[in-house]
Amino acid sequence: xxxxxxxxxxxxxxxxxxxxxxxxxxxxxxxxxxxxxxxxxxxxxxxxxxxxxxxxxxxxxxxxxxxxxxxxxxxxxxxxxxxxxxxxxxxxxxxxxxxxxxxxxxxxxxxxxxxxxxxxxxxxxxxxxxxxxxxxxxxxxxxxxxxxxxxxxxxxxxxxxxxxxxxxxxxxxxxxxxxxxxxxxxxxxxxxxxxxxxxxxxxxxxxxxxxxxxxxxxxxxxxxxxxxxxxxxxxxxxxxxxxxxxxxxxxxxxxxxxxxxxxxxxxxxxxxxxxxxxxxxxxxxxxxxxxxxxxxxxxxxxxxxxxxxxxxxxxxxxxxxxxxxxxxxxxxxxxxxxxxxxxxxxxxxxxxxxxxxxxxxxxxxxxxxxxxxxxxxxxxxxxxxxxxxxxxxxxxxxxxxxxxxxxxxxxxxxxxxxxxxxxxxxxxxxxxxxxxxxxxxxxxxxxxxxxxxxxxxxxxxxxxxxxxxxxxxxxxxxxxxxxxxxxxxxxxxxxxxxxxxxxxxxxxxxxxxxxxxxxxxxxxxxxxxxxxxxxxxxxxxxxxxxxxxxxxxxxxxxxxxxxxxxxxxxxxxxxxxxxxxxxxxxxxxxxxxxxxxxxxxxxxxxxxxxxxxxxxxxxxxxxxxxxxx
Ligand SMILES: [Zn+2]
Numbered sequence: 165x166x167x168x169x170x171x172x173x174x175x176x177x178x179x180x181x182x183x184x185x186x187x188x189x190x191x192x193x194x195x196x197x198x199x200x201x202x203x204x205x206x207x208x209x210x211x212x213x214x215x216x217x218x219x220x221x222x223x224x225x226x227x228x229x230x231x232x233x234x235x236x237x238x239x240x241x242x243x244x245x246x247x248x249x250x251x252x253x254x255x256x257x258x259x260x261x262x263x264x265x266x267x268x269x270x271x272x273x274x275x276x277x278x279x280x281x282x283x284x285x286x287x288x289x290x291x292x293x294x295x296x297x298x299x300x301x302x303x304x305x306x307x308x309x310x311x312x313x314x315x316x317x318x319x320x321x322x323x324x325x326x327x328x329x330x331x332x333x334x335x336x337x338x339x340x341x342x343x344x345x346x347x348x349x350x351x352x353x354x355x356x357x358x359x360x361x362x363x364x365x366x367x368x369x370x371x372x373x374x375x376x377x378x379x380x381x382x383x384x385x386x387x388x389x390x391x392x393x394x395x396x397x398x399x400x401x402x403x404x405x406x407x408x409x410x411x412x413x414x415x416x417x418x419x420x421x422x423x424x425x426x427x428x429x430x431x432x433x434x435x436x437x438x439x440x441x442x443x444x445x446x447x448x449x450x451x452x453x454x455x456x457x458x459x460x461x462x463x464x465x466x467x468x469x470x471x472x473x474x475x476x477x478x479x480x481x482x483x484x485x486x487x488x489x490x491x492x493x494x495x496x497x498x499x500x501x502x503x504x505x506x507x508x509x510x511x512x513x514x515x516x517x518x519x520x521x522x523x524x525x526x527x528x529x530x531x532x533x534x535x536x537x538x539x540x541x542x543x544x545x546x547x548x549x550x551x552x553x554x555x556x557x558x559x560x561x562x563x564x565x566x567x568x569x570x571x572x573x574x575x576x577x578x579x580x581x582x583x584x585x586x587x588x589x590x591x592x593x594x595x596x597x598x599x600x601x602x603x604x605x606x607x608x609x610x611x612x613x614x615x616x617x618x619x620x621x622x623x624x625x626x627x628x629x630x631x632x633x634x635x636x637x638x639x640x641x642x643x644x645x646x647x648x649x650x651x652x653x654x655x656x657x658x659x660x661x662x663x664x665x666x667x668x669x670x671x672x673x674x675x676x677x678x679x680x681x682x683x684x685x686x687x688x689x690x691x692x693x694x695x696x697x698x699x700x701x702x703x704x705x706x707x708x709x710x711x712x713x714x715x716x717x718x719x720x721x722x723x724x725x726x727x728x729x730x731x732x733x734x735x736x737x738x739x740x741x742x743x744x745x746x747x748x749x750x751x752x753x754x755x756x757x758x759x760x761x762x763x764x765x766x767x768x769x770x771x772x773x774x775x776x777x778x779x780x781x782x783x784x785x786x787x788x789x790x791x792x793x
Contacts, residue, residue, distance in 0.1 A: 190202040198219050199217050200217075204227055206241075219693065221693030231716075235250055286382060289354055294325065310370070313524065314524040323443075326370075330368035336349060353404075372436040374413055385400075420450060425469045430480050432450075435520065438520050450519075483511045483535075510538060561594055568599075586599075641671070644672055653719070655688050656689060669740070725789075729789060
């Protein structure tokens with residue numbers, strides 16, 4: 165089985181900057197000192213504990229302990245085997261990989277370049293379909309459809325729309341000519357295999373390419389144009405493939421991601437033409453799910469994009485058409501993540517028009533106004549809740565109050581709760597006291613869906629790895645943790661001071677083993693983003709999170725220059741070591757008779773004086789560290 169050459173793997177580590185790789189998935193903000201942070205993609209969190217250190221080529225999450233280099237990140241986030249992650253990074257960063265045989269018999273394995281091939285097939289398909297839409301005579305009906313929806317040619321090009329010819333093998337034939345196999349087209353969801361051959365999945369339809377954030381096509385949404393279409397659905401999307409996972413794709417995210425991130429707003433619409441209409445009208449934060457309800461996977465993508473400083477402060481605006489399905493979706497969203505819900509808004513067009521219809525009827529400004537007229541989701545749900553009751557009847561009002569106060573639990577801003585209760589009282593027509601009393605009663609119930617005041621993310625210190633004996637996170641190991649951080653983050657500066665450091669300076673088995681690995685690998689001469697990843701590979705799996713944490717956690721030291729910080733943390737560790745030697749020696753001296761064992765006593769006494777001298781010197785150096793000349 166061919167293996168990627170080690171030196172090429174190193175080259176990938178060097179070129180594939182960890183922050184660039186991570187930023188395709190997570191919005192990162194500066195965390196000071198060259199570090200950057202964002203919301204962890206590997207666990208649910210509301211405040212960012214996912215740290216990225218470009219200089220060290222490493223990431224680490226203080227919440228869940230995930231950590232590693234750019235290759236590890238891609239493996240984890242995409243669920244890829246090592247070789248495929250390396251290959252994808254190599255493709256992205258323009259590195260030509262070389263392979264070598266490792267002598268072992270080759271077994272059946274999935275082609276690691278499959279994903280790349282499927283992306284290439286989709287790119288070629290996208291070009292083919294776009295060209296058909298642009299010039300094929302039979303595509304006139306598709307061009308007319310676009311025009312009838314209020315879009316000109318430049319809009320169609322901006323969204324790279326396409327047309328799938330009615331001919332059952334037009335795409336299949338085109339791609340096979342380009343060297344793609346039947347198998348690749350079938351696996352990629354572009355073709356179907358039947359008893360009589362391989363045929364295009366989409367025939368005689370208008371197509372919207374569905375893209376990843378990076379702009380790569382991973383599937384298509386297709387609209388019916390002809391009555392004799394063999395597919396029943398008005399809209400049909402690519403089925404689940406190795407590229408396309410419908411619970412994790414948002415149509416338009418490639419065009420909207422920067423605006424969503426910058427404006428901290430996302431507008432969720434229902435259809436492809438609605439996304440187009442919004443963008444054309446200037447609402448460039450619009451996206452849509454593809455043939456599935458908005459779910460947790462989609463919320464996660466948006467949350468990551470809208471991270472603002474330390475908290476998620478963005479708003480998500482849903483445009484519902486006000487019909488029953490839209491209302492159901494709203495209530496469903498309401499039952500989801502509370503924090504998300506607290507920032508969820510609804511924009512409902514009074515006549516029930518979707519953004520595409522609205523733009524055709526009233527123009528671009530009307531679309532912008534619709535979005536600006538958003539109301540908090542809780543108010544929308546309140547309206548729908550109250551509609552179920554006959555408020556002219558006393559018993560129904562009691563029930564309405566009970567139902568309505570439940571919604572107060574989703575209001576993010578506590579100062580707005582009372583205003584909401586007043587609103588409920590006014591809407592139902594009861595005394596506000598009655599509503600407040602019901603709210604209090606409701607708050608007392610443990611089962612009520614009220615906000616938890618407990619911290620959502622475990623404090624960083626609790627994510628320390630488990631070891632037998634005292635945890636490495638215990639207070640007595642603070643200096644060892646600091647020294648490890650200094651060595652991991654500034655090995656090129658540390659090695660000068662670490663010459664005298666040895667295993668015994670570390671008293672915890674975890675730090676000792678990591679230090680041994682660092683030292684054994686040899687200190688780098690200059691900053692090297694591949695160094696930590698290489699050392700990490702030498703460590704047992706259980707110790708890797710400790711190293712990745714050390715590589716990203718800010719040093720606690722107060723000294724003014726990095727060299728001082730690094731040297732003082734190393735000297736502090738040595739102060740401890742020499743301190744231990746001093747007390748051992750004193751204890752032995754106490755147990756030695758200065759007259760009967762005069763020679764030994766004098767020798768030890770001399771050693772003690774020297775050690776104490778060394779101890780004093782180290783203590784001085786440890787305060788403030790070495791000032792660089
Ligand atoms: Zn995490």
